[in-house]
Amino acid sequence: xxxxxxxxxxxxxxxxxxxxxxxxxxxxxxxxxxxxxxxxxxxxxxxxxxxxxxxxxxxxxxxxxxxxxxxxxxxxxxxxxxxxxxxxxxxxxxxxxxxxxxxxxxxxxxxxxxxxxxxxxxxxxxxxxxxxxxxxxxxxxxxxxxxxxxxxxxxxxxxxxxxxxxxxxxxxxxxxxxxxxxxxxxxxxxxxxxxxxxxxxxxxxxxxxxxxxxxxxxxxxxxxxxxxxxxxxxxxxxxxxxxxxxxxxxxxxxxxxxxxxxxx
Numbered sequence: 299x300x301x302x303x304x305x306x307x308x309x310x311x312x313x314x315x316x317x318x319x320x321x322x323x324x325x326x327x328x329x330x331x332x333x334x335x336x337x338x339x340x341x342x343x344x345x346x347x348x349x350x351x352x353x354x355x356x357x358x359x360x361x362x363x364x365x366x367x368x369x370x371x372x373x374x375x376x377x378x379x380x381x382x383x384x385x386x387x388x389x390x391x392x393x394x395x396x397x398x399x400x401x402x403x404x405x406x407x408x409x410x411x412x413x414x415x416x417x418x419x420x421x422x423x424x425x426x427x428x429x430x431x432x433x434x435x436x437x438x439x440x441x442x443x444x445x446x447x448x449x450x451x452x453x454x455x456x457x458x459x460x461x462x463x464x465x466x467x468x469x470x471x472x473x474x475x476x477x478x479x480x481x482x483x484x485x486x487x488x489x490x491x492x493x494x495x496x497x498x499x500x501x502x503x504x505x506x507x508x509x510x511x512x513x514x515x516x517x518x519x520x521x522x523x524x525x526x527x528x529x530x531x532x533x534x535x536x537x538x539x540x541x542x543x544x545x546x547x548x549x550x551x552x553x554x555x556x557x558x559x560x561x562x
Contacts, residue, residue, distance in 0.1 A: 303419040319434040330442035356505040358526040365448025370526030386470030391486035393420040395477030413555045432463035454529040461527035464539035471543035475550035
C-alpha cells in the first residue's frame with residue numbers, strides 16, 4: 299500500500315471528503331429551499347432593477363427570476379468557488395510540502411517511488427478528490443432542483459459542477475507545484491491564496507471599471523463563472539482552467555526532482 303501513493307492518499311482523505319461533501323449538500327439544500335419563497339415574491343423584478351447595472355452584471359441578476367439564475371447568483375458567484383478553492387489549495391499545499399515538513403516525505407522517496415511519480419500521483423489524488431466534490435455538487439443540484447422546482451436542466455447542472463471542478467484543480471495543482479518546488483507548505487498556501495484573491499479582484503474590477511474590462515478574461519474566475527456557469531453550455535474558456543494548472547505542475551516537476559529532500 300505504501301508504494302501506491304494514489305490509493306493510500308485517497309484512503310487517508312476519505313473522512314475529510316465525506317465531511318466536505320455533506321457541507322456542499324447542506325449548502326445547496328439550504329439555498330434551494332429558499333427558491334419557492336423567492337420565486338413567489340411580488341415585485342421581484344422591480345426590486346432587482348434598482349440595483350446598479352455593474353452589480354447586476356457581476357451577479358447576473360437579470361436572470362435571478364429563474365432557478366438557474368438564482369443559484370448562479372447565490373452559489374456560483376462566490377460561495378461555491380470559495381469552498382472549492384479552500385479545499386483544493388489546502389490539499390495541494392499539504393500534498394508534497396506538508397509531507398516534507400512532517401519528515402515523512404523521505405520515507406516515501408526511499409522506496410521505488412520517484413519524486414516525479416510521487417508528484418503526479420498526488421496531483422491525481424487532488425483531481426480525484428475535487429472531482430468527487432463536483433459529482434456531489436451535481437447530484438445535489440439535480441435532486442434539489444426536482445424537489446424545490448428550480449427547473450435546472452441536467453446539462454446545466456453538469457457544466458456548473460464542471461466549472462467548480464476545473465477552478466479547484468487549477469489552483470490546487472498550483473499550490474501543489476509551489477509546495478513541491480519550495481518544500482514549504484505556508485509558502486504554497488500564501489502564494490496560491492494571493493493569486494486566487496488577485497484573480498477574483500481582477501474579475502470583479504473588470505465588471506466595475508471600464509479601464510480594467512479588457513483584462514477580465516485573463517482571470518480564472520472570468521473563465522469559470524462568467525455569465526453564470528449553470529446554463530452557460532461548455533465555454534472554450536474551460537480549457538484554460540485545465541491548462542494553467544497543468545503547466546504549473548509540469549514546470550515544478552524538474553525542480554522537485556533535483557531538490558535534495560534529505561538535506562532539507
